[in-house]
Amino acid sequence: MCSRTNPRSSRTGRPRSTEAHTAILEATRAALVELGWSKLTMGDVAGRAGVAKTTLYRRWANKNELVVDAVAVLFDELELPDLGSLQADIEHVVLQFAALLERPETKTALMAVVAESTRDEPLRERIRASIVDRQKRLVLAGRERAQQRGELPAGRDPMAVDATDDLIFDVIAGAVVHRALVSAEPVDAPWVARLSALLVGGLGAAAAAGA
Amino acid sequence: MCSRTNPRSSRTGRPRSTEAHTAILEATRAALVELGWSKLTMGDVAGRAGVAKTTLYRRWANKNELVVDAVAVLFDELELPDLGSLQADIEHVVLQFAALLERPETKTALMAVVAESTRDEPLRERIRASIVDRQKRLVLAGRERAQQRGELPAGRDPMAVDATDDLIFDVIAGAVVHRALVSAEPVDAPWVARLSALLVGGLGAAAAAGA
DNA sequence: GCCTTTCGCTACAGGTCGTAGCGTAACTCC
DNA sequence: GGAGTTACGCTACGACCTGTAGCGAAAGGC
Numbered sequence: 001m002c003s004r005t006n007p008r009s010s011r012t013g014r015p016r017s018t019e020a021h022t023a024i025l026e027a028t029r030a031a032l033v034e035l036g037w038s039k040l041t042m043g044d045v046a047g048r049a050g051v052a053k054t055t056l057y058r059r060w061a062n063k064n065e066l067v068v069d070a071v072a073v074l075f076d077e078l079e080l081p082d083l084g085s086l087q088a089d090i091e092h093v094v095l096q097f098a099a100l101l102e103r104p105e106t107k108t109a110l111m112a113v114v115a116e117s118t119r120d121e122p123l124r125e126r127i128r129a130s131i132v133d134r135q136k137r138l139v140l141a142g143r144e145r146a147q148q149r150g151e152l153p154a155g156r157d158p159m160a161v162d163a164t165d166d167l168i169f170d171v172i173a174g175a176v177v178h179r180a181l182v183s184a185e186p187v188d189a190p191w192v193a194r195l196s197a198l199l200v201g202g203l204g205a206a207a208a209a210g211a
Numbered sequence: 212m213c214s215r216t217n218p219r220s221s222r223t224g225r226p227r228s229t230e231a232h233t234a235i236l237e238a239t240r241a242a243l244v245e246l247g248w249s250k251l252t253m254g255d256v257a258g259r260a261g262v263a264k265t266t267l268y269r270r271w272a273n274k275n276e277l278v279v280d281a282v283a284v285l286f287d288e289l290e291l292p293d294l295g296s297l298q299a300d301i302e303h304v305v306l307q308f309a310a311l312l313e314r315p316e317t318k319t320a321l322m323a324v325v326a327e328s329t330r331d332e333p334l335r336e337r338i339r340a341s342i343v344d345r346q347k348r349l350v351l352a353g354r355e356r357a358q359q360r361g362e363l364p365a366g367r368d369p370m371a372v373d374a375t376d377d378l379i380f381d382v383i384a385g386a387v388v389h390r391a392l393v394s395a396e397p398v399d400a401p402w403v404a405r406l407s408a409l410l411v412g413g414l415g416a417a418a419a420a421g422a
Numbered sequence: 423g424c425c426t427t428t429c430g431c432t433a434c435a436g437g438t439c440g441t442a443g444c445g446t447a448a449c450t451c452c
Numbered sequence: 453g454g455a456g457t458t459a460c461g462c463t464a465c466g467a468c469c470t471g472t473a474g475c476g477a478a479a480g481g482c
């Protein structure tokens with residue numbers, strides 16, 4: 001999860017300072033807010049964290065991996081309380097996600113690391129493990145809950161269920177990111193309501209067609 | 212559209228070489244393919260184009276603006292032939308868009324410039340004018356065509372029609388980008404069929420509810 | 423032919439990257 | 453308590469990239 005070469009749980013020697021670890025990640029987020037991605041430098045982060053620049057390189061191979069770790073923890077805030085209906089659940093999590101993307105540190109960092117990951121397979125895996133997969137659980141939970149309520153039919157074919165989960169995930173996350181960062185329009189309640197209605201309607205139509 | 216300070220159609224003096232212009236943009240795309248975004252340098256592009264580095268800076272203020280122009284022309288390839296049904300039209304344009312995102316130069320450049328645009332308002336406007344708005348016309352055309360076929364009802368409220376167009380645009384473009392770049396899964400025919408069915412079903416359900 | 427603008431070239435200051443080497447600090451095992 | 457191991461801060465460094473300045477030459481319009 002954290003560092004460059006996992007020290008193989010070496011029990012001997014001086015342990016790595018956990019305070020330095022958290023200070024570095026916090027300094028990275030602060031630097032992202034102030035400077036953005038392109039003007040963020042390793043030396044600057046080290047200075048903010050009160051740490052030598054070499055210490056950063058001992059733990060992270062480069063800027064990309066450091067930023068992924070610094071931003072990943074923010075995505076753990078996302079939750080999916082039961083609000084009684086599929087549409088309400090979707091609207092709630094979308095608004096949460098939008099609020100997360102409003103923060104300058106996520107806004108500027110997320111797209112940048114994704115861009116780098118197109119040419120860096122290990123980085124892509126790191127992003128998938130630290131960020132993407134943690135959001136996918138929300139889709140699973142929402143779908144299962146809707147099935148228990150009877151809003152969606154129980155899926156027969158597990159392959160088809162998986163495919164639909166993946167589709168919904170890409171649609172929701174993609175639409176919100178595109179709206180917020182590319183179109184640069186607000187992800188507000190009216191828009192979220194439209195999106196949720198579209199999804200619920202589409203899922204209902206698909207279920208009706210499949211029955 | 213192109214350069215740093217529009218020379219205000221100055222009729223006097225040596226004109227800018229259009230050959231150099233196209234050579235630079237082509238060299239930029241080639242460099243993106245080979246090196247990716249982060250390792251692309253202005254000096255390298257100048258060398259590939261057979262042009263002095265200073266010439267690049269006379270026309271583009273920085274790497275971001277150059278790359279936007281270099282990639283923008285690729286998006287002009289997208290077209291929307293009439294395939295007889297809304298779902299077929301959607302599937303066709305999504306597959307086109309996916310093929311575009313498969314190319315390494317667009318894959319790596321698009322997210323990078325979007326990331327930079329979160330802290331650079333002029334760059335965002337340049338992206339919007341050069342890339343985003345050119346895609347939105349496809350949504351308008353597809354929706355109008357579906358209304359003429361009777362697949363979708365004629366919109367009463369023009370505000371609501373605009374909002375739905377924007378929503379569909381963000382959903383389609385966002386989902387494809389997220390699938391291709393974040394989830395890193397193939398945008399193939401089965402997935403596209405699922406997405407199109409979801410959208411058509413959702414639009415139909417919304418129309419039925421609105422009637 | 424004169425004026426204007428662009429061109430290629432060279433040089434440059436400023437900044438960043440990522441590494442190496444050193445002595446010191448912290449912790450474990452014997 | 454000592455030996456061994458690892459992390460730390462610090463400094464210095466070469467390599468590279470950025471963006472600009474200045475020069476003489478080239479290519480057009482009037």
